[in-house]
Amino acid sequence: MAVTRAAQAEKTRQAVLDTARRLFLEHGFDATSLQLIADTMGVTKANVYYYFRTKIAILEALLAPTVEALAERLDAAERITDRDERVEHLITTWVDQVVTAYRTLAPMSRHDPIVRRHEKISRALAELSERGLRLMFGSDPTVSQQAAYWLISDLGVVNRRLDTLSDDDLRTTLVELCRRVIRGA
Amino acid sequence: MAVTRAAQAEKTRQAVLDTARRLFLEHGFDATSLQLIADTMGVTKANVYYYFRTKIAILEALLAPTVEALAERLDAAERITDRDERVEHLITTWVDQVVTAYRTLAPMSRHDPIVRRHEKISRALAELSERGLRLMFGSDPTVSQQAAYWLISDLGVVNRRLDTLSDDDLRTTLVELCRRVIRGA
DNA sequence: GTCTATATTGGGATAGAC
DNA sequence: GTCTATCCCAATATAGAC
Numbered sequence: 001m002a003v004t005r006a007a008q009a010e011k012t013r014q015a016v017l018d019t020a021r022r023l024f025l026e027h028g029f030d031a032t033s034l035q036l037i038a039d040t041m042g043v044t045k046a047n048v049y050y051y052f053r054t055k056i057a058i059l060e061a062l063l064a065p066t067v068e069a070l071a072e073r074l075d076a077a078e079r080i081t082d083r084d085e086r087v088e089h090l091i092t093t094w095v096d097q098v099v100t101a102y103r104t105l106a107p108m109s110r111h112d113p114i115v116r117r118h119e120k121i122s123r124a125l126a127e128l129s130e131r132g133l134r135l136m137f138g139s140d141p142t143v144s145q146q147a148a149y150w151l152i153s154d155l156g157v158v159n160r161r162l163d164t165l166s167d168d169d170l171r172t173t174l175v176e177l178c179r180r181v182i183r184g185a
Numbered sequence: 186m187a188v189t190r191a192a193q194a195e196k197t198r199q200a201v202l203d204t205a206r207r208l209f210l211e212h213g214f215d216a217t218s219l220q221l222i223a224d225t226m227g228v229t230k231a232n233v234y235y236y237f238r239t240k241i242a243i244l245e246a247l248l249a250p251t252v253e254a255l256a257e258r259l260d261a262a263e264r265i266t267d268r269d270e271r272v273e274h275l276i277t278t279w280v281d282q283v284v285t286a287y288r289t290l291a292p293m294s295r296h297d298p299i300v301r302r303h304e305k306i307s308r309a310l311a312e313l314s315e316r317g318l319r320l321m322f323g324s325d326p327t328v329s330q331q332a333a334y335w336l337i338s339d340l341g342v343v344n345r346r347l348d349t350l351s352d353d354d355l356r357t358t359l360v361e362l363c364r365r366v367i368r369g370a
Numbered sequence: 371g372t373c374t375a376t377a378t379t380g381g382g383a384t385a386g387a388c
Numbered sequence: 389g390t391c392t393a394t395c396c397c398a399a400t401a402t403a404g405a406c
């Protein structure tokens with residue numbers, strides 16, 4: 001019982017993040033008020049503000065790990081010299097990330113209008129996407145290759161639709177789909 | 186002059202729709218205020234309200250033709266008995282619809298959070314999507330077929346990325362991509 | 371058909387008590 | 389660390405003059 005204050009702080013802070021993530025995904029960022037977040041958690045608005053100075057700061061805190069994970073994926077892929085192997089790595093790790101997307105903001109991160117409006121976030125995501133494209137197809141991808149890549153980059157939508165599948169079956173299905181799209185381009 | 190009130194009415198009403206469409210696409214529905222729409226058009230909020238009783242009514246008016254066009258596409262496809270021919274028809278008309286998406290709400294219609302929250306709209310789109318799936322793959326599609334279909338249903342994202350292409354090149358690229366995804370499933 | 375003016379609600383955000 | 393109370397502003401929507 002000695003650490004109460006700091007422990008309580010961490011717990012509440014995490015609760016804000018978890019609640020906000022759920023609500024952002026369900027209603028969208030703009031339609032999720034701090035009042036709603038606070039009510040859902042069972043605390044007051046002021047308490048939420050104690051942990052995050054603005055609403056957008058909550059989103060940034062949520063998105064940071066996702067962006068970081070994306071960057072690490074690409075770093076790892078960059079270290080693979082064999083082309084086929086690298087593509088395979090990119091595909092499987094990408095599918096992994098998408099499959100576990102419930103626990104991240106991935107499905108919303110591209111589609112919620114806030115992302116387009118938030119320069120810092122949108123630029124970060126755009127840069128990572130471009131980097132992934134180059135790692136897949138080299139510095140001068142054909143139009144067909146670009147199309148294939150951008151199509152796959154939106155796998156989150158498929159994920160949502162196949163939510164009755166087990167994680168393993170979903171993974172297998174998506175990997176095969178990606179392989180077909182990418183390898184044929 | 187001979188500019189009747191009715192003509193003026195039609196003109197202003199259309200201006201509201203055009204302006205709203207542009208702004209909804211750019212900022213998202215929730216972040217687009219009637220004030221912004223009115224200011225952009227150079228009229229007052231009250232004038233906008235003269236034509237649409239609520240903000241959501243503007244969205245509904247915008248979405249109606251898109252939904253209608255989608256339904257007609259499926260009706261036409263239903264009349265084609267040959268399986269391969271029907272799939273080909275679905276693909277090409279779908280690509281057509283996506284390519285001309287600037288003039289519709291297609292790119293936003295799936296992704297803006299308002300769609301998920303608006304029951305009438307979301308149900309209509311969901312029903313049409315399911316119908317398309319059946320027309321493509323019959324009444325009992327495999328998981329792989331479903332995945333392929335849902336992936337393709339989100340073609341709007343690819344469209345946005347390839348905006349430097351001519352319409353014809355874009356069309357060709359997308360049709361080939363769709364064929365590969367669908368036929369291989 | 372378009373305007374000015376206003377009602378009303380809810381949003382993000384802060385001050386200060388406990 | 390959490391609360392109550394409040395500020396300020398922007399949003400949707402309406403009333404009534406021209």
